[in-house]
Amino acid sequence: MLETINLSKSFKGKKVVQDVNLYLNNGESVGLLGPNGAGKSTTISMISTLIKPTSGEIKLNGVNTIDKPGEIRRISGVVPQELALYQELSAYENLKFFGAIYKMKGKELEKGIQQALEFVGLEARQKDLVKTYSGGMKRRLNIAAALLHKPKILILDEPTVGIDPQSRNHILETVRMLNQKDGTTILYTSHYMEEVEQLCDRLYIMDHGKIIAAGTKAELLSILSTEDTIKVELNKMDETFVEYVKTIEGVRKVEASHSQMKIIATKGSNLISKLVHLAEKHHIQLINFHTETPSLEDVFLHLTGSKLRN
Amino acid sequence: MRSFIKKDLLIFWRDRKELATVLILPILLVLVLNFAFAGLFSNNEQSSLDLQLAVVNQDDVAEAMARLNEKLVNEASLGDQEAKALVEQANDIHPVQLLFDFLESEDLNDWVTVHKLEESVAVDKVKEGDLDAILIIPDGFTAESLYAAFVGESPATTLEYKLEKETSNSSALYSIIHGFIDHLNYQFAIQEIAGASEPAVKLPEGGFEKIGAGETFTMTQYFTVAMGALFALFLVATVATKTGVEIREQVFNRILLTNSHPMHFLIGKMVSTICLVLLQIIFVMIVSHFILDVFPDRSITFWIGLIAMVILLSLVLSGLAAVFTAISLRVNDIDAANGIFMLVILLFGIIGGNFVPIYILPNWLQQIGEWTPNGLFLVMLTDWIQFEELSSIVKPSILLTGIFLLFTMIGLALFPQRGKAK
Incomplete structure (x- = not known):
C-alpha cells in the first residue's frame, strides 16, 4: 500500500534520515521505534508530505506521492507529536474548522465530528475550550482531528508523550480499535517499547537516521536467541568485581548500577556457577538472580549499544 | 475561506x-x-484671547452706487428705470459698514481689536507679529457684492484675508469673519422678505478668500x-x-x-x-x-x-x-x-x-x-x-x-x- 525507497533527508548538509526503506500493507499496524533524535518524526513528515525528501521515493499503491501529494493527504490522517490544536477554540470548533478545510460540510461534517469525539471519549466536553483540557484530553482531541475524514492510513507520531497512564491506555485502546475493528492501517512511532510491542504487527527499529532492524516481534527477538540475559542483585557493588565479570568467557555486555547487574552472555556459557565462584572470591554476596526472557529493549541494546530511553 | x-x-x-x-x-x-x-x-486660551486684526479698506463707497448702476445696465442688460430702482433699494445696504459694525460689535469688542490701516503698514505689523491678520476690503467690493446679490452670481471681488502664519488666533479671526458673511447673508435674507415684489435677490456665495482654514x-x-x-x-x-x-x-x-x-x-x-x-x-x-x-x-x-x-x-x-x-x-x-x-x-x-x-x-x-x-x-x-x-x-x-x-x-x-x- 505504502512504501518508502531509500528515503533520505539532510538539513544543512547533515543527514538526519538515511536510505530508509519501509512498507505498510493494507490494514497492518506498523511500529517505528527509536530513541529521540533517531529521525522518526522526519521520516513521518516526509511520508505525510509535510517536507520533501532530499532523495528517495515514497509510493502509495505504486504512485509517487512526492510529486502528487493529494491522494496520500486525502486518505491519511496524521497525529503530530505536538498538539496541533487551537487552544482558544472548543473541541467542537476545532474539529469543525479542520473538517471544513477537509471540505466536509453539513450533516457529513456534523456526523464526522460527533463520531470522532465519541471515539476518543470527549463528546461530553466538546463545548469546552481546549485550553481547559488536561494533557491527556488534548492528546485525544489531537487524534480526533486526524480521524475526522475517516483516513485509511493513520500516522501517529509519539501520541502518548507526557500524559498520565489512564489517558495513555485510552489512546492505545483507541488505536487498537481503529486497526482491528475499522481496518485502518497504522504507522505508529514511539520510543516506548511496550506501546509498540502491544500495538504493532511489525516493527522498524531506527537509530541515527537509519533502519537498523525490521520484522515481527518474534523475528526481532530471534536476534537474541543465542544469548541469555541474567539479572543479579548483590549486597554491594564493586567495580573490580564488575571488571572480572566482563572477562568471564561468553559474557558480551555488562550493565551495573547500584547493587544490580545485567549481564548478556552467550547461551550455555554456564555463567551462573562462574558468577557464584567469582562472588565468593571477592567476598560479595549474591542476594538474588534470575534469567530474563529477552525483550525488544534488549534487542535495541544489542543493536545499538545504548538504551532506548536515554 | x-x-x-x-x-x-x-x-x-x-x-x-x-x-x-x-x-x-x-x-x-x-x-x-x-x-x-x-x-x-481652557486656562490659557479663552481668558487671554486678544485678536488683533488690521482692516485695509480700499473700497470707495461713494462711487459704489454709480458703479452698481453701470454694471446693472451694461452687464445685466437691465433698463435704466429698472437699474435705478435697484440702486435706490441698494442705497440702504452698506456691506462695508456692516462689516465694521460686526467687528466692533459688543460681542466681539472683548476679543477683537480692529486697526484701520494702509496695506503696507498692516503687512509690516503682521510680519513683526504685532497683528494677527489682515482683512482687505478691495476696491469695488460694495458694488460687486451688491451686484452679485441682485443678479445671483458670485462676486467678482472678494474680501481678502491674509496672515503671516496660521495660528489658533488667525484661525479664530477667520471664523469670526466667516460669521460676518453669515451676518451679511442674513441681512440680505431679511431684505428679500421685506421686498418680495422686487427682482429675486440671491444671497452672495462665499464673499472672501479662504486661506488655510475650514472647520x-x-x-x-x-x-x-x-x-x-x-x-x-x-x-x-x-x-x-x-x-x-x-x-x-x-x-x-x-x-x-x-x-x-x-x-x-x-x-x-x-x-x-x-x-x-x-x-x-x-x-x-x-x-x-x-x-x-x-x-x-x-x-x-x-x-x-x-x-x-x-x-x-x-x-x-x-x-x-x-x-x-x-x-x-x-x-x-x-x-x-x-x-x-x-x-x-x-x-x-x-x-x-x-x-x-x-x-x-x-x-x-x-x-x-x-x-x-x-x-x-x-x-x-x-x-x-x-x-x-x-x-x-x-x-x-x-x-x-x-x-x-x-x-x-x-x-x-x-x-x-x-x-x-x-
Missing part, C-alpha cells in the same frame, strides 16, 4: 485581554488625553483618529503574533495536510484583518463621538467619507498583515520576528503622527511619515474633517490603494511554497 476567517475572528474574540487592549484602551486614552489637554487650553480640527478629533489608527496598527502585530502561535503549535502543518490551498490561510488572515480593523476603528470613533461629541453636526456625506477612509486603511493594514504572515512562515525564530514586527509598528506609529502630532517632528521625518499608511490616513482624515472636499482626499486615497497593492504583492511573493515553511 469562510472557515479561516471565522476561525481567526473567533480566536481574536476569545482573547479578552487583546480585545480590551484594542477596544477599550484607545477610548480611555482619548478620554484621558482629551481632558488633560482641554484643561490646558477647526480639534485636539479631541486628533486623539480619536490617532488612537484609532495606532491601535489598528497594533492589531496587525496581533495577527502576526497569532500566526506565530499557529506555526509554533504545528496547526499550520495540520492545515497543509488537509489538502487545503495554503494561500487560503494568507487570504483568510487578510480578510480577518480587514474585519478586525474596521470594527476596531469604527468602535473607537463611535464610542468617542458619543462620549465627547467628537464630530458634532456633521453631514451624512462626512460619515460616509470617514467610513470609506477607514475601509482603505483596513485594506492597507491587511496587506501589511499578509507581509508579516508570510515572513512569520519563513523565519526560524518567530519570537524575534514578532519583536521586529512590533518595532515596525511602533516606528510607523511615531513617524505617522499617532503618538504626537506630526508637525512637531523634523521636516524630513514628516515627509517620510506621510508615506506610512497610518500617516497618510491621518493626513487624509484631517483634510476631510476640516474641508470635507473630495479633491483633497483623492491623492492620499490613490497612494493608500497603491500601498495596499504593494504590501499584498510582497506578501504573496514572500509566502512560502509548499514544504518551504519553517
Whole structure:
C-alpha cells in the first residue's frame, strides 16, 4: 500500500534520515521505534508530505506521492507529536474548522465530528475550550482531528508523550480499535517499547537516521536467541568485581548500577556457577538472580549499544 | 475561506485581554488625553484671547452706487428705470459698514481689536507679529457684492484675508469673519422678505478668500483618529503574533495536510484583518463621538467619507498583515520576528503622527511619515474633517490603494511554497 525507497533527508548538509526503506500493507499496524533524535518524526513528515525528501521515493499503491501529494493527504490522517490544536477554540470548533478545510460540510461534517469525539471519549466536553483540557484530553482531541475524514492510513507520531497512564491506555485502546475493528492501517512511532510491542504487527527499529532492524516481534527477538540475559542483585557493588565479570568467557555486555547487574552472555556459557565462584572470591554476596526472557529493549541494546530511553 | 476567517475572528474574540487592549484602551486614552489637554487650553486660551486684526479698506463707497448702476445696465442688460430702482433699494445696504459694525460689535469688542490701516503698514505689523491678520476690503467690493446679490452670481471681488502664519488666533479671526458673511447673508435674507415684489435677490456665495482654514480640527478629533489608527496598527502585530502561535503549535502543518490551498490561510488572515480593523476603528470613533461629541453636526456625506477612509486603511493594514504572515512562515525564530514586527509598528506609529502630532517632528521625518499608511490616513482624515472636499482626499486615497497593492504583492511573493515553511 505504502512504501518508502531509500528515503533520505539532510538539513544543512547533515543527514538526519538515511536510505530508509519501509512498507505498510493494507490494514497492518506498523511500529517505528527509536530513541529521540533517531529521525522518526522526519521520516513521518516526509511520508505525510509535510517536507520533501532530499532523495528517495515514497509510493502509495505504486504512485509517487512526492510529486502528487493529494491522494496520500486525502486518505491519511496524521497525529503530530505536538498538539496541533487551537487552544482558544472548543473541541467542537476545532474539529469543525479542520473538517471544513477537509471540505466536509453539513450533516457529513456534523456526523464526522460527533463520531470522532465519541471515539476518543470527549463528546461530553466538546463545548469546552481546549485550553481547559488536561494533557491527556488534548492528546485525544489531537487524534480526533486526524480521524475526522475517516483516513485509511493513520500516522501517529509519539501520541502518548507526557500524559498520565489512564489517558495513555485510552489512546492505545483507541488505536487498537481503529486497526482491528475499522481496518485502518497504522504507522505508529514511539520510543516506548511496550506501546509498540502491544500495538504493532511489525516493527522498524531506527537509530541515527537509519533502519537498523525490521520484522515481527518474534523475528526481532530471534536476534537474541543465542544469548541469555541474567539479572543479579548483590549486597554491594564493586567495580573490580564488575571488571572480572566482563572477562568471564561468553559474557558480551555488562550493565551495573547500584547493587544490580545485567549481564548478556552467550547461551550455555554456564555463567551462573562462574558468577557464584567469582562472588565468593571477592567476598560479595549474591542476594538474588534470575534469567530474563529477552525483550525488544534488549534487542535495541544489542543493536545499538545504548538504551532506548536515554 | 469562510472557515479561516471565522476561525481567526473567533480566536481574536476569545482573547479578552487583546480585545480590551484594542477596544477599550484607545477610548480611555482619548478620554484621558482629551481632558488633560482641554484643561490646558481652557486656562490659557479663552481668558487671554486678544485678536488683533488690521482692516485695509480700499473700497470707495461713494462711487459704489454709480458703479452698481453701470454694471446693472451694461452687464445685466437691465433698463435704466429698472437699474435705478435697484440702486435706490441698494442705497440702504452698506456691506462695508456692516462689516465694521460686526467687528466692533459688543460681542466681539472683548476679543477683537480692529486697526484701520494702509496695506503696507498692516503687512509690516503682521510680519513683526504685532497683528494677527489682515482683512482687505478691495476696491469695488460694495458694488460687486451688491451686484452679485441682485443678479445671483458670485462676486467678482472678494474680501481678502491674509496672515503671516496660521495660528489658533488667525484661525479664530477667520471664523469670526466667516460669521460676518453669515451676518451679511442674513441681512440680505431679511431684505428679500421685506421686498418680495422686487427682482429675486440671491444671497452672495462665499464673499472672501479662504486661506488655510475650514472647520477647526480639534485636539479631541486628533486623539480619536490617532488612537484609532495606532491601535489598528497594533492589531496587525496581533495577527502576526497569532500566526506565530499557529506555526509554533504545528496547526499550520495540520492545515497543509488537509489538502487545503495554503494561500487560503494568507487570504483568510487578510480578510480577518480587514474585519478586525474596521470594527476596531469604527468602535473607537463611535464610542468617542458619543462620549465627547467628537464630530458634532456633521453631514451624512462626512460619515460616509470617514467610513470609506477607514475601509482603505483596513485594506492597507491587511496587506501589511499578509507581509508579516508570510515572513512569520519563513523565519526560524518567530519570537524575534514578532519583536521586529512590533518595532515596525511602533516606528510607523511615531513617524505617522499617532503618538504626537506630526508637525512637531523634523521636516524630513514628516515627509517620510506621510508615506506610512497610518500617516497618510491621518493626513487624509484631517483634510476631510476640516474641508470635507473630495479633491483633497483623492491623492492620499490613490497612494493608500497603491500601498495596499504593494504590501499584498510582497506578501504573496514572500509566502512560502509548499514544504518551504519553517
